[in-house]
Amino acid sequence: MLKIPLKQYGLLLATYLQPQRDRVFWVAITLLSSIGLQILNPLVLRYFIDTAIAKGAEQNLLLAACLFMVVALTTQILSVVATYFSENVAWTATNALRTDLVEHCLNLDLSFHQSRTPGELIERIDGDVNALSRFFSQFTIDVLGNVLLLVGILIILFHEDWRAGFSLTIFSLIALSTLILLRAYAVPYWANLRQAYAQFSGFLGERLAAIEDLQANGAIAYVMHQFYQILQQWLPIYHKARFAGTLLWSTSIGLFTLGNAIALAACAYLWQQQAITLGTAYLLFHYSNLLRQPIETIREELEDLQKAEASIHRIRDLLQVQPQLSMGGDQSLPEGSLAVTFENVWFSYEGTGNEEWVMGNGEISSNSSPTPYSLFSPPQLQNISFHLPAGQVLGILGHTGSGKTTLARLLLRLYDPQTGCIRLSDVAINSIPLADLPQRVGMVTQDIRLFQTTLRNNLTLFHPHISDDHILQTLNLLGLSSWFHALPQGLETYLGADSGGLSAGQAQLLAFARIFLKNPGLVILDEASSRLDPATEQLVSQAMKVLFQNRTGIIIAHRLATLQQVNKILILANGRMVEYGDRQTLADNPDSQFFRLLKSSSTEALV
Numbered sequence: 001m002l003k004i005p006l007k008q009y010g011l012l013l014a015t016y017l018q019p020q021r022d023r024v025f026w027v028a029i030t031l032l033s034s035i036g037l038q039i040l041n042p043l044v045l046r047y048f049i050d051t052a053i054a055k056g057a058e059q060n061l062l063l064a065a066c067l068f069m070v071v072a073l074t075t076q077i078l079s080v081v082a083t084y085f086s087e088n089v090a091w092t093a094t095n096a097l098r099t100d101l102v103e104h105c106l107n108l109d110l111s112f113h114q115s116r117t118p119g120e121l122i123e124r125i126d127g128d129v130n131a132l133s134r135f136f137s138q139f140t141i142d143v144l145g146n147v148l149l150l151v152g153i154l155i156i157l158f159h160e161d162w163r164a165g166f167s168l169t170i171f172s173l174i175a176l177s178t179l180i181l182l183r184a185y186a187v188p189y190w191a192n193l194r195q196a197y198a199q200f201s202g203f204l205g206e207r208l209a210a211i212e213d214l215q216a217n218g219a220i221a222y223v224m225h226q227f228y229q230i231l232q233q234w235l236p237i238y239h240k241a242r243f244a245g246t247l248l249w250s251t252s253i254g255l256f257t258l259g260n261a262i263a264l265a266a267c268a269y270l271w272q273q274q275a276i277t278l279g280t281a282y283l284l285f286h287y288s289n290l291l292r293q294p295i296e297t298i299r300e301e302l303e304d305l306q307k308a309e310a311s312i313h314r315i316r317d318l319l320q321v322q323p324q325l326s327m328g329g330d331q332s333l334p335e336g337s338l339a340v341t342f343e344n345v346w347f348s349y350e351g352t353g354n355e356e357w358v359m360g361n362g363e364i365s366s367n368s369s370p371t372p373y374s375l376f377s378p379p380q381l382q383n384i385s386f387h388l389p390a391g392q393v394l395g396i397l398g399h400t401g402s403g404k405t406t407l408a409r410l411l412l413r414l415y416d417p418q419t420g421c422i423r424l425s426d427v428a429i430n431s432i433p434l435a436d437l438p439q440r441v442g443m444v445t446q447d448i449r450l451f452q453t454t455l456r457n458n459l460t461l462f463h464p465h466i467s468d469d470h471i472l473q474t475l476n477l478l479g480l481s482s483w484f485h486a487l488p489q490g491l492e493t494y495l496g497a498d499s500g501g502l503s504a505g506q507a508q509l510l511a512f513a514r515i516f517l518k519n520p521g522l523v524i525l526d527e528a529s530s531r532l533d534p535a536t537e538q539l540v541s542q543a544m545k546v547l548f549q550n551r552t553g554i555i556i557a558h559r560l561a562t563l564q565q566v567n568k569i570l571i572l573a574n575g576r577m578v579e580y581g582d583r584q585t586l587a588d589n590p591d592s593q594f595f596r597l598l599k600s601s602s603t604e605a606l607v
């Protein structure tokens with residue numbers, strides 16, 4: 001039963017097929033013509049047989065033979081053309097839908113993305129859209145065309161002899177309904193198999209992503225053990241699905257053999273009664289064969305419709321999800337470095353909708369994994385207030401989970417605080433257009449992502465207007481020029497899946513260069529907690545100095561050395577600001593936490 005009103009199918013088809021109506025028109029014309037010709041050709045053959053038996057004029061026989069061949073050839077050509085057009089229509093429509101979905105997802109809030117795995121979204125954008133491809137290209141025309149073909153054949157059969165028409169009509173109805181019923185029986189088995197396959201892919205993907213940890217911990221044997229277990233569970237599911245499929249296939253063969261038998265019996269009877277010619281007997285038999293195509297196609301299309309229905313449902317749900325962050329106002333930030341002010345800021349992830357992204361039928365949407373955060377946990381940031389003057393650098397310290405990254409996320413408006421206000425040089429950040437903020441605030445995260453593309457694209461993030469000279473100057477400034485000159489193809493060097501063999505420190509330097517090219521007024525740096533070799537550490541420290549020149553900086557610090565570069569210190573504990581002040585003043589004050597941290601002089605104390 002359809003769960004989606006017909007109107008919605010219509011809307012979807014109209015949205016994505018309207019722009020290419022000319023092509024759709026040609027798909028319809030070619031498909032319908034090829035169907036018409038398929039009905040016509042047996043009639044030509046009957047004429048040929050009957051004329052030959054009646055020893056008719058040779059010229060007529062020749063004409064009929066030529067006509068038969070022309071029609072057969074044209075049918076083939078038409079079906080190739082129809083396939084070409086419909087593939088084009090499907091590609092264009094599904095790509096347009098894919099583009100809309102990708103753009104939509106990329107614009108959704110971080111809280112949405114953090115509440116689901118990338119795999120889920122890939123399945124929506126790729127799997128579901130693929131399932132719609134046939135729906136776009138052929139569904140309406142195919143169903144309509146094949147119903148017409150079926151009705152056309154039956155009308156001709158009735159016209160030839162009502163008994164043949166009647167018996168083959170009953171046969172068609174029984175065949176169609178049996179196949180649809182059997183398909184319904186087979187579906188759950190196929191669904192189980194697909195589910196098992198999805199689980200297997202998920203298992204494999206997760207393990208491959210963690211290969212370094214697995215090898216380092218000697219966990220390969222454990223993974224292989226789980227792997228065998230999954231394979232063992234898979235086998236019976238596969239057997240059942242294959243059995244159901246074979247049942248469907250053999251029933252279909254049996255049914256159409258029965259159809260042929262009915263046609264042959266009708267022919268024999270009518271021939272005996274001298275009610276039909278030999279040509280007509282052939283015609284009846286041929287049509288009974290021809291019935292197979294529309295019956296099977298209609299069944300397949302109905303099957304596809306069911307798949308498409310589930311996909312449409314999920315895609316519609318995804319498109320209905322709207323960003324919860326406001327787009328911001330129309331104020332602009334002053335040029336140059338930016339002062340940062342937090343005024344009584346409270347923030348909790350629980351209010352952001354992380355757990356509310358439940359959509360529609362709940363298939364993709366429900367937060368299937370239990371939320372790791374207690375519903376009653378205290379806010380992740382509590383009453384944070386501080387002022388960082390423009391051009392100064394702030395070092396944030398605090399134990400794991402104390403809220404350091406969260407504070408940085410608020411500055412980029414990846415989340416909005418529930419109460420309080422954040423200002424950049426006296427302008428409230430929610431009054432600046434949301435899209436403008438990343439141009440003025442740059443952030444280097446711990447987990448630097450390099451893309452599989454050229455070094456230039458990785459640095460400019462595909463902005464074409466940044467000149468090569470500017471890039472080279474930046475690399476030089478950050479102390480990367482000797483590394484750069486060792487690259488085989490300079491800026492065109494392709495960074496592959498292993499990020500071009502870059503070390504964590506080098507990747508960090510590239511991320512600095514990215515930020516430098518944007519020239520923001522505030523730079524937030526989530527320092528890598530992993531240790532760097534002394535040479536790279538030196539390079540990173542130098543580069544940091546350059547990066548913070550004439551800019552306001554915020555460093556989530558993990559190393560004592562970094563703290564020498566900062567003007568202010570903020571210490572967080574469980575989301576609360578336990579200390580804020582001038583670095584030097586705090587370092588000189590034996591009662592301050594910072595003083596104690598410095599005394600302990602261990603890097604572990606910082607994180």
Ligand SMILES: Nc1ncnc2c1ncn2[C@@H]1O[C@H](COP(=O)(O)OP(=O)(O)OP(=O)(O)O)[C@@H](O)[C@H]1O
Pocket residue numbers: 114349350354373380398399400401402403404405406407607
């Ligand atoms: N997306 C999220 N949804 C819900 N809670 C979150 C989310 N991200 C972080 N938290 C929680 O918020 C708290 C603060 O996390 P945050 O990442 O800001 O800490 P941190 O000080 O940066 O820690 P670390 O030094 O380990 O990066 C933690 O309790 C964490 O579990």
